[in-house]
Amino acid sequence: xxxxxxxxxxDKIPDFVQIRDNNLSLKAYFRADQVDRGLKKNNINDxxxxxxxxxxxxxxxxxxxxxxDE
Numbered sequence: 001x002x003x004x005x006x007x008x009x010x011d012k013i014p015d016f017v018q019i020r021d022n023n024l025s026l027k028a029y030f031r032a033d034q035v036d037r038g039l040k041k042n043n044i045n046d047x048x049x050x051x052x053x054x055x056x057x058x059x060x061x062x063x064x065x066x067x068x069d070e
């Protein structure tokens with residue numbers, strides 16, 4: 001399981017995404033408008049696009065628990 005957090009930016013700071021593991025250790029941190037690049041850069045395999053869809057569908061400021069075997 002991974003935890004996905006979307007952080008709303010400000011006028012000068014863009015929106016960001018955090019991906020954390022079961023222990024809430026940070027695994028990836030990237031801009032919300034560069035999801036494909038962020039997943040690739042952090043070696044997160046998402047061939048079916050399920051993680052990307054979960055990121056896009058989740059609300060800002062909420063923790064979304066993503067089961068990788070869904």
